[in-house]
Amino acid sequence: MATTPQRQTDYRFFSPAIPIVIDNGGFNFRAGWAGESDPRITFRNLVHRPRHKATGEMVTIVGDHDPALLKYFDCTRSSYRSAFDSNVVYQFEIMEYVLDYAFERLGAEGSQVDHPILMTECVCNPLSSRSKMAELLFETYGVPSLAFGVDAAFGYKFNQQKGICSEDGLAICSGFTTSHIIPFVQGEPVLEACSRTNVGGYHVTYYLKQLLSLKYPYHISSITWEKAEELKLEHCYVAFDYAAELKLFQKGTKEAEEKTTFWQLPFIPPSQEEEPSEELARKAALKEKQGQRLRDIAALKKFTRISELESELHDLEDLVQQLEEVEEEEIYPFLSTTVYNSRQELESAVHRVTQSLRKARGEPLESEDKSDTSLSEKYSLINVPDSELAPEQLKEKKKQIFLKTTSEGRLRAKQKKFEEELLREKQNQQDEEKRLENPELYLEETRAKYRDLSERLEQRKRLKTNGSRSNGNNNSSGGIGRGERLNSAQKERMRLLTTAAFDRGKGEDTFGAKDEDWQLYKMMSKDYDDDDDSFEEDEAELGRLTTRLQEIDETFVAKSDMELLQGTLEIPWPRPLTVEDYKMTLGIERFRCPEILFQPNMIGVDQAGLDEMTGGSLRRLPTQYTEAKNSMCNSILVLGGSSLFPGLESRLEAGIRKIRPYLSPLKVVRSMDPVLDSWRGAASYAAAMEFPTQIFSIQDYYEKGESGLRQYQIKYSLLRLAGRIRAGRMHITAVKCGVWISAVGRWGSASQHKTSGFPRKSTAPQEQRSSGMMISVETSPLRQTKP
Amino acid sequence: MEPEVVSSEMLLSPVFSFKKVQMGDKYPKGQARGRHWKHLKQILQAENFQAYTNGRPNYLNIEAPPSAYPSKKFCDITGFEAPYVDPRTTLRYANPEIFKRIRMLPNEYVQRYLSLRNAAVVLR
Numbered sequence: 001m002a003t004t005p006q007r008q009t010d011y012r013f014f015s016p017a018i019p020i021v022i023d024n025g026g027f028n029f030r031a032g033w034a035g036e037s038d039p040r041i042t043f044r045n046l047v048h049r050p051r052h053k054a055t056g057e058m059v060t061i062v063g064d065h066d067p068a069l070l071k072y073f074d075c076t077r078s079s080y081r082s083a084f085d086s087n088v089v090y091q092f093e094i095m096e097y098v099l100d101y102a103f104e105r106l107g108a109e110g111s112q113v114d115h116p117i118l119m120t121e122c123v124c125n126p127l128s129s130r131s132k133m134a135e136l137l138f139e140t141y142g143v144p145s146l147a148f149g150v151d152a153a154f155g156y157k158f159n160q161q162k163g164i165c166s167e168d169g170l171a172i173c174s175g176f177t178t179s180h181i182i183p184f185v186q187g188e189p190v191l192e193a194c195s196r197t198n199v200g201g202y203h204v205t206y207y208l209k210q211l212l213s214l215k216y217p218y219h220i221s222s223i224t225w226e227k228a229e230e231l232k233l234e235h236c237y238v239a240f241d242y243a244a245e246l247k248l249f250q251k252g253t254k255e256a257e258e259k260t261t262f263w264q265l266p267f268i269p270p271s272q273e274e275e276p277s278e279e280l281a282r283k284a285a286l287k288e289k290q291g292q293r294l295r296d297i298a299a300l301k302k303f304t305r306i307s308e309l310e311s312e313l314h315d316l317e318d319l320v321q322q323l324e325e326v327e328e329e330e331i332y333p334f335l336s337t338t339v340y341n342s343r344q345e346l347e348s349a350v351h352r353v354t355q356s357l358r359k360a361r362g363e364p365l366e367s368e369d370k371s372d373t374s375l376s377e378k379y380s381l382i383n384v385p386d387s388e389l390a391p392e393q394l395k396e397k398k399k400q401i402f403l404k405t406t407s408e409g410r411l412r413a414k415q416k417k418f419e420e421e422l423l424r425e426k427q428n429q430q431d432e433e434k435r436l437e438n439p440e441l442y443l444e445e446t447r448a449k450y451r452d453l454s455e456r457l458e459q460r461k462r463l464k465t466n467g468s469r470s471n472g473n474n475n476s477s478g479g480i481g482r483g484e485r486l487n488s489a490q491k492e493r494m495r496l497l498t499t500a501a502f503d504r505g506k507g508e509d510t511f512g513a514k515d516e517d518w519q520l521y522k523m524m525s526k527d528y529d530d531d532d533d534s535f536e537e538d539e540a541e542l543g544r545l546t547t548r549l550q551e552i553d554e555t556f557v558a559k560s561d562m563e564l565l566q567g568t569l570e571i572p573w574p575r576p577l578t579v580e581d582y583k584m585t586l587g588i589e590r591f592r593c594p595e596i597l598f599q600p601n602m603i604g605v606d607q608a609g610l611d612e613m614t615g616g617s618l619r620r621l622p623t624q625y626t627e628a629k630n631s632m633c634n635s636i637l638v639l640g641g642s643s644l645f646p647g648l649e650s651r652l653e654a655g656i657r658k659i660r661p662y663l664s665p666l667k668v669v670r671s672m673d674p675v676l677d678s679w680r681g682a683a684s685y686a687a688a689m690e691f692p693t694q695i696f697s698i699q700d701y702y703e704k705g706e707s708g709l710r711q712y713q714i715k716y717s718l719l720r721l722a723g724r725i726r727a728g729r730m731h732i733t734a735v736k737c738g739v740w741i742s743a744v745g746r747w748g749s750a751s752q753h754k755t756s757g758f759p760r761k762s763t764a765p766q767e768q769r770s771s772g773m774m775i776s777v778e779t780s781p782l783r784q785t786k787p
Numbered sequence: 788m789e790p791e792v793v794s795s796e797m798l799l800s801p802v803f804s805f806k807k808v809q810m811g812d813k814y815p816k817g818q819a820r821g822r823h824w825k826h827l828k829q830i831l832q833a834e835n836f837q838a839y840t841n842g843r844p845n846y847l848n849i850e851a852p853p854s855a856y857p858s859k860k861f862c863d864i865t866g867f868e869a870p871y872v873d874p875r876t877t878l879r880y881a882n883p884e885i886f887k888r889i890r891m892l893p894n895e896y897v898q899r900y901l902s903l904r905n906a907a908v909v910l911r
Contacts, residue, residue: 608855
């Protein structure tokens with residue numbers, strides 16, 4: 001897409017009388033010579049100021065260039081900047097870079113740009129922007145004179161010249177950042193009735209880019225601005241009836257499928273090289289070897305541990321043996337030589353070592369039932385009355401009581417568990433019997449039961465949370481934000497709180513007379529749950545049924561799993577990517593994006609669309625033009641870069657027909673070249689003989705200044721006076737202009753004029769440019785006047 | 788400079804013979820120059836259009852008025868006509884399947900969808 005204009009070499013062959021025509025558009029900047037059929041240079045109206053990586057210099061790049069060359073620049077701290085805010089030039093530093101580049105590409109030489117300049121601007125350009133532009137051109141480039149005109153008007157006049165539209169008409173110009181409606185009466189634009197909507201091609205591209213990157217978040221890096229622009233030009237169209245087109249796509253009809261286009265990103269399938277079998281075998285062998293090694297190590301460790309424990313146990317048993325032999329009085333002296341303080345300690349150590357030895361050998365642990373035997377001596381103090389005990393013993397008794405109750409509790413729990421197990425076993429057995437009787441019926445029954453139960457549970461859960469936390473979208477803290485709905489429990493709580501707060505002072509306060517009154521506080525507490533037990537029971541039953549179903553039914557998928565599955569459907573699953581994943585579907589986007597020209601509301605711009613705006617423009621027309629409305633609607637010209645969408649004219653026609661009286665004439669035509677016609681119109685305007693009467697010269701600038709520019713307004717119908725100027729006859733006009741100008745003396749000083757006529761040339765005249773070049777030196781009468 | 792950069796002629800020369808005032812003189816290097824331009828809004832304010840109420844067209848009054856028709860509501864995700872609005876995210880949606888998707892969307896995406904029609908919450 002990069003447009004790099006060639007440097008022109010024939011600048012010096014143009015007389016200073018010949019104006020330079022500049023179409024200063026928001027998207028492209030076009031410049032060329034008056035009277036030519038095409039602009040000499042065209043580039044994106046953008047400036048980029050990156051830092052050169054190697055030298056660290058700040059450089060200026062105008063227009064868009066080969067992106068491959070940008071690797072030499074550090075673009076992290078700069079980006080493309082435009083001199084435009086909406087369609088008004090506001091950054092004149094950037095404008096100056098752009099103009100520098102333009103004149104340089106045109107091959108400008110000498111100490112100043114010694115040509116009149118015709119530049120396009122937006123409709124009703126703010127004065128400060130216009131005067132800054134004049135200041136820049138006059139004071140920095142030394143331009144002798146200027147003319148400002150509206151691009152769409154030039155485009156309309158150009159088409160009028162070619163007989164495409166008539167002198168009364170409407171120009172609908174949809175540009176890069178804005179769209180305008182300009183009514184024409186007798187060949188002159190009626191500025192009072194113009195209207196503008198701040199929606200243009202930029203918005204369409206931006207919308208497309210955003211929609212695509214939201215639809216394909218993992219390709220976001222591929223969806224660049226340039227790509228979106230390209231896709232827009234290639235695929236987008238305007239739907240004749242937007243609602244019907246939407247329905248078509250919503251139903252997924254065949255027609256919609258045909259209209260769907262695709263953009264395939266380059267896809268390189270991940271390499272799936274099959275490893276050679278011997279390699280696999282080698283790897284398996286290696287793995288096996290490593291596993292064997294680990295097993296060996298583990299076995300060795302086990303063996304050493306067992307032998308260690310055995311020797312320890314042996315030692316301990318020896319010790320016990322010795323202790324048996326020792327006299328009662330000598331126990332303590334004997335024990336002091338060991339690490340143990342008492343016989344009990346020694347015994348417990350023996351017990352511990354035996355246990356760990358068993359564990360190491362993998363034998364079942366000795367159950368602790370043994371302790372039952374010593375129960376009576378363990379809790380020896382419990383049955384002794386308190387009065388018989390010393391304070392220390394009392395303490396001991398308390399401890400024993402505590403120990404006893406806990407161990408009993410544990411025992412009871414065990415018992416209960418065991419019973420439950422039994423019950424379940426029994427239930428299962430019953431189930432199994434039933435199943436064997438009639439497997440299908442049983443399965444059906446179980447399924448129904450499962451469905452019932454799970455639904456009931458879900459219902460309860462929903463009631464409890466009311467979905468407020470189900471999607472994790474926000475509010476995950478569980479608090480209740482403003483505007484959140486309360487669930488039933490929360491509502492009940494709120495009700496209780498408010499009644500409690502407001503029933504004060506109503507009659508007698510009997511609160512607390514009944515015990516149930518105090519329940520209120522329990523119900524008010526934040527995490528109060530009324531019937532948790534049945535809920536838990538249901539849940540347990542559901543769990544049982546789930547396992548049961550999983551056992552007997554292969555097709556069964558638990559509901560919770562299903563939800564999991566559904567939840568993950570949207571999230572890209574980690575699986576090998578295929579070509580399909582690199583394919584972007586452009587279905588509804590094809591006409592959804594250009595639709596914003598007709599419904600700017602879609603992107604939040606609160607303005608009327610193109611068709612409605614046309615009606616508004618017609619209404620705004622001053623009363624004396626009312627009878628011209630019919631003839632105006634019979635010559636509606638569509639131009640501007642955004643009018644390139646297919647189907648735009650027919651849509652506009654349909655839209656405007658709605659607001660016009662029944663059977664009134666209506667004709668919508670596309671301009672010959674919606675993009676270039678403005679420049680061409682401007683170029684032929686600048687070549688007209690009367691052009692010099694329309695200029696704003698540097699003298700005017702010094703004499704009148706801003707107020708002069710405020711009043712400044714060109715007459716577009718000049719072209720009609722000038723007659724049809726054909727490109728081939730241009731040189732004559734240009735020369736005539738020059739003669740005329742020197743007579744009037746408006747184009748700067750006469751001396752300047754004389755000296756900088758056509759330069760003398762020894763070589764053959766510049767006729768290399770076959771089509772575009774109109775100035776032929778031989779036929780120029782000026783040449784004969786030269787010495 | 789690399790040869791291909793030079794040959795592409797992409798870099799703008801800082802000095803041109805045809806200029807009366809060079810860029811470097813206008814904006815001297817190393818000097819803080821602040822912002823020397825106005826945004827369009829400021830420009831329009833400075834134009835003081837209210838003072839010229841003689842019905843002459845200006846940049847502001849040629850702007851198209853809001854549409855007289857009620858704006859159609861379209862699904863933010865699919866673009867189809869949207870009869871429903873999600874009260875939590877205020878996204879419009881066309882059918883229950885889209886609603887499910889909306890509820891799965893992270894907040895960032897919700898905001899991006901909303902900002903497409905200029906309805907996102909802007910924190911200042």
